[in-house]
Amino acid sequence: MTDEQKKKLEQKLWDIANTLRGKMDADEFRDYILGFIFYKYLSERMHAYATRILDNDKIDFTDIDETSAEGAAVLDAVKDASVEALGYFLKPSELFSAVAKRGEEGAFILGDLATILSNIERSTMGTASEEDFDHLFEDLDLTSTKLGRTEEAKNALISRVLTHLDAIDFRLDDAKADVLGDAYEYLIGQFASGAGKKAGEFYTPQQVSTILARIVTTGKTRLKSVYDPTCGSGSLLLRVAREVSDVGDFFGQEMNRTTYNLARMNMILHGVHYRNFDLKQEDTLEHPQHEGMQFEAIVANPPFSAKWSARPLFLQDDRFAKYGKLAPSSKADYAFVTHMLAHLDENGAMAVVLPHGALFRGGAEGVIREYIIREKNWLDAVIGLPANIFYGTGIPTCIMVFKKCRETDDVLFIDASSCFEKGKNENRLRDEDVDRIVTAYRTRNEEAKFSHRASVAEIAGNDYNLNIPRYVDTFEAEAEIDLAAVAQELDQVEKDMAPIDAQIRAFCAELGLESPV
Structure with a gap:
């Protein structure tokens, strides 16, 4: 990704963040947009990991039937591997793109979203990563009236933000490009500027x-x-x-x-x-x-x-x-x-x-x-x-x-x-x-x-x-004054003013006034 593309991505993320800005202070809406970006990152990382370990079985992670016994068995195996490798687990229906799509289609997603964020934390309980995910999303308050007066208004706003974020490719498959990390740092800096x-x-x-x-x-x-x-x-x-x-x-x-x-x-x-x-x-x-x-x-x-x-x-x-x-x-x-x-x-x-x-x-x-x-x-x-x-x-x-x-x-x-x-x-x-x-x-x-x-x-x-x-003398001495040059300049000023002085004296004499020069 070129520097110009990075700048466009950063600006796009900032524009999305500003859809919330009118509702709350900088340090408050920071927690929402950064929390959602993080959720998107976890989802894409989960999807990529599951696709890789299921490749030999020719199973598409997003096609797994979560309600069937066979699907549940596959998900249990993926969960064990994922929690060990990544530290957490998400089901196909819990992926960011799936929730964003439901929101874009007009479904009420706030309840699902709150449950999913809680499930991410619960998936780590009793594991080595538990402390790193404990209450990680607690500042993402989906019940806040600052998101909207009604549940419908809150849902519409969150759905719009998720839809915009879902359209952005963070290029997580490029191991050399820390695109999302750079964008996250940029946003933190922008929020700091306004906080x-x-x-x-x-x-x-x-x-x-x-x-x-x-x-x-x-x-x-x-x-x-x-x-x-x-x-x-x-x-x-x-x-x-x-x-x-x-x-x-x-x-x-x-x-x-x-x-x-x-x-x-x-x-x-x-x-x-x-x-x-x-x-x-x-x-x-x-x-x-x-x-x-x-x-x-x-x-x-x-x-x-x-x-x-x-x-x-x-x-x-x-x-x-x-x-x-x-x-x-x-x-x-x-x-x-x-x-x-x-x-x-x-x-x-x-x-x-x-x-x-x-x-x-x-x-x-x-x-x-x-x-x-x-x-x-x-x-x-x-x-x-x-x-x-x-x-x-x-x-x-x-x-x-x-x-x-x-x-x-x-x-x-x-x-x-x-x-x-x-x-x-x-x-x-x-x-x-x-x-x-x-x-x-x-x-x-x-x-x-x-x-x-x-x-x-x-x-x-x-x-x-x-x-x-x-220890470090930064004093700047004033330039030495050239007195001769100053005197010369004053003499020239007097010469330039002489004709004007003569006119003033003549004018005062005509009026019978004392000349000021």
Whole structure:
């Protein structure tokens, strides 16, 4: 599929999404359209798998009589194989295309649709994939009055959306083309654009994700594992996978239930097998779900300066104990950092987006920051990003990069605050900006007014304050004024004005007035 065809597909999906937009907010209609796309994906994948395993028996999956004993026996065999291979099962009558066709013909499908979505989850019960499908469709509320005042109106709207989606070929048979995954990412980004502050709960701008992903994969072609403690929609984890040939396993945790569901769908839509991702829904700081595990790559865009309990009991927690101080309850930034460091493998790399305050705030944060630099030498780089590039907030942000086994004892500072294209609502990092930042990180070259390698002694001299202007001087001196040239210009102005001045004096003399010149 060409880029132009992809863009047309994305626009078509967005147009379909907008058939619901007038009824509800962006973050609400997101759950419907993405849920239906996911259902279509599961159906097409189920159909393709069943066709493949029934090929030798010359049986067409969609022609199986579900009411006959023979048909039921075949479906039982297909179900066992499908749940093992795909993690779920759908009967022929439950496939997306079958339901869409019934809706297009005027049948009432809302009841069937609700049952089918529930059946998908039930088909996984007692199996290895149960946790990955548990309550996956709970945000797709087909009874909501926002879909229509009457059952008929709701049914008509949903039928129209399913019919439009059914006409789209997502080319799942092309193993090299992640068409549906790309389209899904596009829609998530579009919804984030219209969701204001809520967007930060589930989406990191693609350009920022790319920087984080390229940083933690520097020098590597494969990863054993990647982890995101605040994984949102899972887009950041999947972006890391694009930068290497293979990722063994994906791990993540997300507190928001709706966003957690979105992340699981996103994983499956991108072809990540249910056995290769482990996403949990809980508060990462208060109730970590991957205790004792370490990961080769860690990426995160935690909520900026979020509140947390900072209970004294946490001073006994291995994630925080060595620092002697807890991040303040009003700002959890360093609680996330130290949590991530506890999970970072010895040969791993970690990149996290933080507000600029994390670079220079004192108190407990200053103590933790100093320990990381002075005692451990884990801080690898600090990258200043442009302001207003995240949805829902205009505050300036930075990327802090950490490694436990570093080959250098200096810290690279990059000031990329001016590397952006101004947008209508948010600023945007361009591809050339991303490349410049990543190249500077990988080469560790110094460039005037852009990058600088600071020794630990230099940082210590600044009391472990990492404020970027202390290390990268971006001050532009004003051009020296040529006084002689200015005097010459003034002389010329006087010469040009002389005839006019003479006319004014003559006119005033005629009237008996005092001349102003």
